[in-house]
Amino acid sequence: MSDxxxxxxxxxxxxxxxxxxxRETVHAILDAGFVAHVAFVGExxxxxxxxxxxRDGESVLLHGSRKSRFMRVLGTGAPLCLTVTLLDGLxxxxxxxxHSMNYRSVMVHGVGISLPADEKPAALDLFTERVMRGRSxxxxxxxxxxxxxxxxxxxALVDVVAKLREGGPNDDAEDMNWPIWAGVIPIEQRMGxxxxxxxxxxx
Amino acid sequence: MSDxxxxxxxxxxxxxxxxxxxRETVHAILDAGFVAHVAFVGExxxxxxxxxxxRDGESVLLHGSRKSRFMRVLGTGAPLCLTVTLLDGLxxxxxxxxHSMNYRSVMVHGVGISLPADEKPAALDLFTERVMRGRSxxxxxxxxxxxxxxxxxxxALVDVVAKLREGGPNDDAEDMNWPIWAGVIPIEQRMGxxxxxxxxxxx
Numbered sequence: 001m002s003d004x005x006x007x008x009x010x011x012x013x014x015x016x017x018x019x020x021x022x023r024e025t026v027h028a029i030l031d032a033g034f035v036a037h038v039a040f041v042g043e044x045x046x047x048x049x050x051x052x053x054x055r056d057g058e059s060v061l062l063h064g065s066r067k068s069r070f071m072r073v074l075g076t077g078a079p080l081c082l083t084v085t086l087l088d089g090l091x092x093x094x095x096x097x098x099h100s101m102n103y104r105s106v107m108v109h110g111v112g113i114s115l116p117a118d119e120k121p122a123a124l125d126l127f128t129e130r131v132m133r134g135r136s137x138x139x140x141x142x143x144x145x146x147x148x149x150x151x152x153x154x155x156a157l158v159d160v161v162a163k164l165r166e167g168g169p170n171d172d173a174e175d176m177n178w179p180i181w182a183g184v185i186p187i188e189q190r191m192g193x194x195x196x197x198x199x200x201x202x203x
Numbered sequence: 204m205s206d207x208x209x210x211x212x213x214x215x216x217x218x219x220x221x222x223x224x225x226r227e228t229v230h231a232i233l234d235a236g237f238v239a240h241v242a243f244v245g246e247x248x249x250x251x252x253x254x255x256x257x258r259d260g261e262s263v264l265l266h267g268s269r270k271s272r273f274m275r276v277l278g279t280g281a282p283l284c285l286t287v288t289l290l291d292g293l294x295x296x297x298x299x300x301x302h303s304m305n306y307r308s309v310m311v312h313g314v315g316i317s318l319p320a321d322e323k324p325a326a327l328d329l330f331t332e333r334v335m336r337g338r339s340x341x342x343x344x345x346x347x348x349x350x351x352x353x354x355x356x357x358x359a360l361v362d363v364v365a366k367l368r369e370g371g372p373n374d375d376a377e378d379m380n381w382p383i384w385a386g387v388i389p390i391e392q393r394m395g396x397x398x399x400x401x402x403x404x405x406x
Contacts, residue, residue: 037240039251168400192389197371
């Protein structure tokens with residue numbers, strides 16, 4: 001697959017070798033995450049909003065209540081920056097300065113395009129499938145009122161950059177005999193045992 | 204402890220009962236996370252940047268290279284929004300519409316104040332301590348050049364809101380007999396087995 005044609009201003013400059021524009025790498029990171037942080041300029045300044053998202057080919061989809069502040073701003077095509085970050089480990093170096101973290105992140109600059117009503121059901125199925133594969137065929141499908149209450153925005157994957165760090169600490173050669181343990185403490189996100197729930201909505 | 208006096212514009216309006224302004228809750232969430240997403244307005248529009256952070260009493264500290272774009276923008280006191288999100292579970296409802304996620308998040312609106320040189324060593328120790336307790340006394344301390352290359356910004360915890368969702372799906376009463384399993388799949392972040400590292404920096 002070809003690389004993304006990321007805008008020059010959005011390419012990684014500090015520690016440039018951590019930048020990556022490869023489609024496969026970007027897709028793999030987006031497909032592994034559940035929460036994106038979406039930055040936009042709200043009425044009172046910049047906002048970083050955590051949102052559930054799902055990748056749909058060369059787009060990322062976001063959804064939310066039609067009445068939310070988020071949708072009122074981004075539904076009008078305001079510029080946004082969507083970032084997904086997966087933390088993979090704590091990096092313990094011999095010097096305080098070289099302590100670091102291993103991570104995989106993707107940053108997308110773009111705008112959200114509101115989906116027309118007839119495309120919403122299939123898009124919302126993708127969110128349900130992301131929670132559990134096969135679930136959109138089993139769960140009670142959205143009714144007309146639920147569809148109307150929900151907006152879906154499509155953000156095209158065009159101006160995209162991945163940034164990654166992996167491996168051990170980058171200790172300076174002269175610190176290699178400093179008498180402490182150095183290495184990586186891996187961090188992973190795990191699913192626990194499912195907990196069944198039988199109570200209906202309280203209100 | 205008293206509640207935060209969060210600006211009206213930043214209080215939770217949609218699903219207002221998920222909003223929380225309690226200091227203890229906010230501190231606990233901040234102390235459990237490692238990565239904040241910091242939104243600010245860069246040269247080309249909004250940016251959501253993932254950053255390591257640490258809480259220091261009623262502040263959050265950020266650090267980075269003096270030469271980074273991030274520090275050039277935020278070091279001048281540009282408005283920012285710092286968000287920390289912990290994902291706790293996937294919520295499987297009987298209806299597609301009520302699928303959700305359990306999470307704890309904190310959003311801070313403010314500005315970053317650059318720390319004077321004499322406050323940097325103690326602040327940087329807090330980052331090293333966050334990676335591993337006791338580590339700042341064992342690792343080789345930052346030298347003059349490393350201290351000069353690193354900026355630390357302090358963001359005061361004043362305009363702060365936590366948002367939380369917990370528990371099972373909010374299914375509508377009429378869906379309670381829909382014949383599928385419903386409940387929560389917990390998600391947790393775990394530390395793995397440490398991996399020792401003996402090689403110095405490549406370059």
